[in-house]
Amino acid sequence: MSGGSDSIRTPLARARGLGSARDGVGRWVALRVSAVANVFLIVWFVWFTLNAVGADYIQFSYHLGHPFNAVAMILFTMSAFWHAAIGMREIIEDYVECEALRIGALIMLYMIIFALGVTCIFSVLKIAALYGFNG
Amino acid sequence: MTTAPVKTVSAKDRSRPLSPHLQIYRPQITSVLSITHRMTGLALSIGIVFFVWWLIAAAAGPESYALFLAFCGSGFGQFLLFGWSLCLFYHLASGIRHLFWDVGHFLDLKGAYVTGYLVLAFTVLATAALWGWVWCVR
Numbered sequence: 001m002s003g004g005s006d007s008i009r010t011p012l013a014r015a016r017g018l019g020s021a022r023d024g025v026g027r028w029v030a031l032r033v034s035a036v037a038n039v040f041l042i043v044w045f046v047w048f049t050l051n052a053v054g055a056d057y058i059q060f061s062y063h064l065g066h067p068f069n070a071v072a073m074i075l076f077t078m079s080a081f082w083h084a085a086i087g088m089r090e091i092i093e094d095y096v097e098c099e100a101l102r103i104g105a106l107i108m109l110y111m112i113i114f115a116l117g118v119t120c121i122f123s124v125l126k127i128a129a130l131y132g133f134n135g
Numbered sequence: 136m137t138t139a140p141v142k143t144v145s146a147k148d149r150s151r152p153l154s155p156h157l158q159i160y161r162p163q164i165t166s167v168l169s170i171t172h173r174m175t176g177l178a179l180s181i182g183i184v185f186f187v188w189w190l191i192a193a194a195a196g197p198e199s200y201a202l203f204l205a206f207c208g209s210g211f212g213q214f215l216l217f218g219w220s221l222c223l224f225y226h227l228a229s230g231i232r233h234l235f236w237d238v239g240h241f242l243d244l245k246g247a248y249v250t251g252y253l254v255l256a257f258t259v260l261a262t263a264a265l266w267g268w269v270w271c272v273r
Contacts, residue, residue: 032237035230042227046265053269057197064193073190084180091177116187123194 027086034083041076048072064124065131073124081117085109164251172229175222182219217266224261228254 013019048069052060064070088109096102160166192203206212232250235241241250 032234035234039227039231042223050265050268057193057200060193060200081183084176084183087173087176088180091173116183120187120190123190126194 027089031083031086034079034086037075037079038083041072041079044072045076061127061131065128067128067132070124070128070132074121077117077120077124081113081120085113088113165247168229168251168254172226172233175226175229178222179219179226182215182222185215185219217262220265221258221262224265225254225258228257228261 009019048063051063055063064073089106092102092105092109096105189203192199207216232241232254235250241247
């Protein structure tokens, strides 16, 4: 019979896909990389929010419209939302037993994350276009 | 020899009782901080909706933004924001603790306990500092 790394497994076990998933390191890395990025971005976000407290609409728009803040806000949105998506995915995978519900929930999760994320980026770009340096 | 088809049995199908776990295992800083890390992550993910509302309100115009500010200033809004910031600082500190573990530091019992208490201290101090500034100084 053919050798290779699976030589001690029966053909039936291989066909059923039993054993390790042999996949998932990318997600592990993405969670950590987004976590490290979040550490820096959260420092900025707290500073940004404290400056926004008590600001009226025009002040806030110029605050967010500043290119540095607009870019940081978009980066924060992307990193935090991706990190949240991975974390929520792990929670759904751990606790939803019914396979149909689990797959449905995962699909809904990614749809919601992307819908909210793109909405945030669109909002920031709109404000930056109107209240940026040359807006 | 033919094998019977594999049939998985969920916990609900059992007629045999489960061994006690949660009701008998004493809560410790290791397990409690771990589940709290997950719960704060969940809470932060839900609270993201608030963040999205903030940006939408700002993009939509002064009236929408005024409505958003009014909600933030309300008692319920302040309560939600306080809770979200508490979760954020906890998850941030606990996350950094996880990153140290990922590179191999503080995995011994003493390291886990010391860093655990540091996480709790940071959470309380950072939240107190932030809201002390917001409510008292500003």
